[in-house]
């Protein structure tokens with residue numbers, strides 16, 4: 636099984652360029668530029684000695700924080716070493732014979748399905764419709780499927796699935812005895828997270844499994860902390876029965892406190908709402924690229940004249956972006972960039988214009 640290349644590999648790039656990691660402006664990983672919430676950082680430092688003990692194998696404190704945040708029973712929650720562990724664990728417990736993936740989407744779903752021996756059918760998102768998931772997906776999903784996986788907003792397209800279509804898909808899946816895994820790892824960045832999330836349907840729909848993570852919004856990818864939510868207690872029990880103990884370390888187990896950090900949450904929301912608009916508007920003015928209107932904290936764009944390897948060209952300015960050439964249904968003319976702080980975004984626009992118009 637092949638490894639998927641992801642964004643964020645600044646180690647490899649720094650070595651290749653012979654520079655320090657800190658010199659790279661990393662637009663390839665979609666992480667909140669506000670950084671680790673200050674109060675959480677202080678708590679980590681204060682509790683440094685907690686690594687002398689094993690973490691609580693039931694992760695009571697963490698699960699309680701998630702339950703309180705979303706007003707859901709603790710019994711609906713499973714936690715993992717990043718969203719990635721939850722994705723693999725759900726799929727290996729469910730053992731779907733036939734699954735549906737949209738294309739393009741996050742690469743680890745496919746790896747987890749291949750590992751579980753699932754037959755995969757792809758629903759290709761159309762470039763001419765800005766990679767939207769459309770109502771015609773309902774015609775493809777039937778009782779021959781065991782699992783459909785959707786990502787909302789989708790990575791790398793940054794497109795949201797229209798709420799009414801999403802609800803129809805969920806209902807249609809239940810009617811056909813199909814599970815729906817819905818990855819909401821980036822939902823906190825969208826304009827109206829409460830309106831877009833499908834959490835309200837969790838209690839009633841036992842075929843729904845929602846994935847979330849603290850990784851992106853709270854800027855802690857190195858800590859590895861994600862969770863799954865479902866009212867399907869049988870599925871959760873099977874996942875928990877198969878899980879290795881202590882995959883979440885003592886520091887990650889403390890991270891539930893960030894969910895209550897309203898000052899950080901408000902500041903992050905202010906940043907994303909203003910920078911997404913500003914960055915998108917500047918990119919739109921560049922006539923050598925087509926930019927897809929973003930909903931998450933990252934932007935997909937297409938190079939219209941493909942003369943340059945843009946990733947290599949920008950690396951000369953120590954700017955790292957994500958080439959989308961290894962995504963199914965995209966090619967080497969597509970790139971994904973994170974929305975960062977104002978100054979970094981301005982540096983990016985300037986460097987991109989230089990490469991495209993002067994290079």
Ligand SMILES: Cc1ncc(COP(=O)(O)O)c(C=O)c1O
Pocket residue numbers: 716717718719720741786790818820821848849850856859860861
């Ligand atoms: C859509 C999506 N889900 C899940 C993940 C994995 O998150 P984590 O780092 O918490 O495992 C990623 C990582 O890029 C992602 O893009």
